[in-house]
Every structure is written in structure tokens, then in C-alpha cells.
Amino acid sequence: MPHINVDKNLPGIRSLMAFSPETATPMGELANLLLRTNEGMSMADRELIAAHVSYLNDCFYCQQSHGAIAVCYLDGNHDLVEQVKRDYTHAAISDKLKALLVIAGSVQKGGKHVTPNQIENAKNLGATDRDIHDTVLIAAAFCMFNRYVDGLAANTPTDLSTYPLRAKQVAEKGYGNHIFSSKQPVPENEKI
Amino acid sequence: MAYIQVPEGIPGIRSLVMFRPETGKPLYELAQVLLRGDSTLSEAERELMAAYVSSRNDTMFCMMSHAAASRALFGNDKKIVDDVLKDIQHADISDKMKALLNIAGKVQILGKEVKPEDVESARNEGATYKEIHDTVLIAAAFSMFNRYVDGLASFTPTDEKEYEAMGKRMAEKGYVPPINKE
Numbered sequence: 001m002p003h004i005n006v007d008k009n010l011p012g013i014r015s016l017m018a019f020s021p022e023t024a025t026p027m028g029e030l031a032n033l034l035l036r037t038n039e040g041m042s043m044a045d046r047e048l049i050a051a052h053v054s055y056l057n058d059c060f061y062c063q064q065s066h067g068a069i070a071v072c073y074l075d076g077n078h079d080l081v082e083q084v085k086r087d088y089t090h091a092a093i094s095d096k097l098k099a100l101l102v103i104a105g106s107v108q109k110g111g112k113h114v115t116p117n118q119i120e121n122a123k124n125l126g127a128t129d130r131d132i133h134d135t136v137l138i139a140a141a142f143c144m145f146n147r148y149v150d151g152l153a154a155n156t157p158t159d160l161s162t163y164p165l166r167a168k169q170v171a172e173k174g175y176g177n178h179i180f181s182s183k184q185p186v187p188e189n190e191k192i
Numbered sequence: 193m194a195y196i197q198v199p200e201g202i203p204g205i206r207s208l209v210m211f212r213p214e215t216g217k218p219l220y221e222l223a224q225v226l227l228r229g230d231s232t233l234s235e236a237e238r239e240l241m242a243a244y245v246s247s248r249n250d251t252m253f254c255m256m257s258h259a260a261a262s263r264a265l266f267g268n269d270k271k272i273v274d275d276v277l278k279d280i281q282h283a284d285i286s287d288k289m290k291a292l293l294n295i296a297g298k299v300q301i302l303g304k305e306v307k308p309e310d311v312e313s314a315r316n317e318g319a320t321y322k323e324i325h326d327t328v329l330i331a332a333a334f335s336m337f338n339r340y341v342d343g344l345a346s347f348t349p350t351d352e353k354e355y356e357a358m359g360k361r362m363a364e365k366g367y368v369p370p371i372n373k374e
Contacts, residue, residue, distance in 0.1 A: 003306065003308070003311040003324060003328075004321040004324055004325050005321050016325070019325060020322075020325055020326075020329070022225050022229060023222060023225050023226060023329060025221075026218035026219070026221040026222040026225065027218070027222060029217070029218040029221075030215060030218040030219065030222070033214050033215050033218070034215065057302060057303070058302070058304065059303065103343075106343070107339050107343045110249065110250070110338075110339065110342070111249075111251065111338055111339040111340070111341060111342020111343035111344075112250065112342050114195070114342075114343045114344075114345070116195070119195045129196035129197050129211075130196075130212070132195060132196055132344075133196055133208070133211060133212055133344065136339070136340060136343040136344050137215060137340055139339065139343070140335075140336040140337075140338075140339035140340040140343060141336050143332075143335045143336055143339055144332040144333050144335055144336035145332075146302075146303055146332075147299050147302065147303040147328070147331065147332035147335055148303070148328060148329055148332040149303060150302070150303025150304045150306075151295075151298070151299040151303035151304075151306045151328040151331070151332060152303075152306075152324075152325065152328050153306070153308075
């Protein structure tokens with residue numbers, strides 16, 4: 001049960017955003033800027049970083065949600081997303097993305113865990129300053145989103161079939177207040 | 193030296209926001225709403241939470257600057273800031289504030305560390321749901337800001353006087369993103 005009186009019909013961060021729309025607005029804008037662009041890194045790469053960090057933070061709602069969004073961008077490649085979440089070292093992704101995931105993993109532990117070697121390695125594999133900036137800020141932002149969701153014990157659907165429906169909403173329209181203010185998607189078999 | 197090419201001599205998050213103003217805008221807006229928006233928690237108390245979480249994350253820049261802002265806002269009671277950073281239990285703050293700082297400390301470790309009994313203690317001391325929400329989000333947001341600042345090795349001034357001036361400015365003007373000079 002959530003720690004505060006949020007709307008019971010909304011899952012995860014959606015219920016918290018509806019509880020506090022003033023803070024939801026900049027958080028949604030931040031998510032859009034970090035995750036909804038293909039500049040330097042693809043939207044799939046960005047969601048993979050978000051899902052991996054959420055996995056490390058043991059935030060079920062966020063790792064399932066962002067994993068499902070990454071699956072949308074990767075033409076349904078669910079296995080790849082699961083592999084990157086758990087252990088990306090042997091995953092079929094670029095060496096550059098692997099080097100950026102190393103940095104994201106360090107940020108998850110604490111900012112000071114990022115080392116000059118990790119940065120140099122990413123740069124040698126083609127990462128720009130902007131890629132490194134965005135990786136660090138995506139990882140840092142998910143250390144916030146994950147703590148927000150679990151710290152208030154937001155509702156976490158355990159039925160995994162509900163995640164792709166919400167993921168589709170985000171893949172089509174991006175982040176923002178529409179994810180809590182518009183109608184929540186309902187699975188086919190529950191439609192009346 | 194910072195890991196990416198940020199303007200030289202500009203400290204902490206300001207240099208990162210000048211590197212990428214687009215993301216800086218919502219980051220500063222979030223700080224402004226959380227630390228200066230409508231709340232039954234005072235601005236001084238919210239800055240103290242920010243300093244406390246930053247201290248636990250060992251992020252010198254955020255800890256020093258938000259502690260300085262909190263001191264400026266507490267005015268004559270500024271001793272509270274250093275007392276809390278040293279030992280919450282013996283600081284001269286309300287039991288409600290102690291219970292909220294306990295929650296902030298749990299969030300700093302990880303979201304799941306906040307247990308129903310932590311929330312119940314705060315509720316018993318009169319904390320509202322909004323105060324609990326804001327406490328969790330302030331602690332979560334500083335778990336982000338701290339990692340952003342340290343993860344890119346941004347410049348951290350060591351002169352305490354510099355932070356005093358920074359804190360005063362933060363107390364008076366709130367969170368206004370720096371403007372890039374072309």
C-alpha cells in the first residue's frame with residue numbers, strides 16, 4: 001500500500017505525478033529531454049540505460065516500464081532488453097554503449113565512483129561530451145525517479161502484461177502529464 | 193577537472209547547466225518548486241533536508257551550498273544547521289522534523305528502505321501526506337543532483353566564504369538558471 005493518499009487507480013510514478021502536478025511538470029520535461037531524442041544516442045540506448053539503472057536500484061515498476069519502452073523501440077527484442085538490464089557485457093550492443101553503461105552503473109553507486117579511466121574508455125569508443133553528460137544525467141535522474149516511486153511505496157502492478165500497454169503510450173506520445181491525466185490503457189481481455 | 197568541457201571556474205551544477213541549458217531549465221524549476229514553492233515546511237527546513245542528504249552522499253559542493261542557504265534562511269537560529277549535520281537526535285528541532293529527516297536518510301540509501309513504521313512515526317508527530325511526499329522527493333532529487341555534480345567531477349570550491357555568499361544568493365533569489373554569455 002502506498003505511504004500517502006494517492007489515486008488507487010494509477011500505477012507507479014503516475015499516481016505520484018497526479019498527487020503533485022507542480023513537481024510532475026519539470027520531471028516530465030526532464031524525462032522528455034533525456035529520453036526522447038536520438039541526438040548522439042538513440043532513444044533505445046537511452047531507455048536501456050534507464051532500465052539498467054532501475055534494475056540496479058531494484059525498482060520493479062521503473063525497470064519493467066522502461067524495459068518495455070525500450071522493447072517498443074527495438075522492434076520487440078525483449079531478450080536483448082532483459083540481457084542489458086542484468087548483464088550487458090555479452091549483449092549485442094555497441095562497445096560505446098557498453099562503456100556508457102559502465103559509467104551509468106558507477107553513477108548508480110554514487111557520483112564519485114565514476115573514474116577518469118571509465119570516461120577515457122568511453123571517449124575512445126566514440127562517446128562525445130554530450131553523450132557522457134546525458135548518460136550521467138539519465139543515471140542520476142533514475143536514482144531520483146526510482147527513490148521517488150519506492151520511497152512512497154507507489155502501486156506496482158505485478159501483472160507484466162500491463163506494462164507494454166503503458167509503454168506504447170510513452171513510445172507514441174512521450175512523457176508528460178498526459179500519462180496520468182489521460183485514460184489509462186486497459187488490456188484487451190478486460191475491455192467490456 | 194571536470195570530465196566534460198564545461199566553462200572554467202564556474203562551480204558545481206552551474207557549470208553543468210551552462211553546458212546543457214535545455215536540461216538545466218527543468219532541473220532548476222524542480223529545485224525551485226521543491227525548496228521555494230508553497231509548503232508547510234519552511235524554506236530553511238527544506239534547504240536543511242537538501243544539505244543533510246548531500247552530506248550523506250558526501251557531495252561537498254551541494255552540502256556546503258545548501259547548508260549555507262539554510263543558515264541564511266534560519267537567520268539567528270543558524271546553529272541548527274550544523275547541529276543537525278552533526279547529530280540529528282540532539283539537535284534543537286521538532287520531533288516531526290526529526291521523523292522527516294529519518295525518512296530522508298532512508299531515501300538516500302534506497303527507496304525501499306522507507307518502511308511503514310518510518311511513515312507512521314512522522315504521521316504521529318503531525319506530518320501531512322504532502323510533507324511526507326515533499327520530503328521523499330527532496331531526498332530523491334538530491335540523490336540525483338549529487339550524482340550529477342560528482343559524476344561529472346564538476347569544480348568544487350574549497351573556500352567557505354564563497355559558499356556563504358552563494359547561500360545568501362540562494363536564500364534571496366531562489367533557483368534561477370545561469371545565463372550563457374556568448
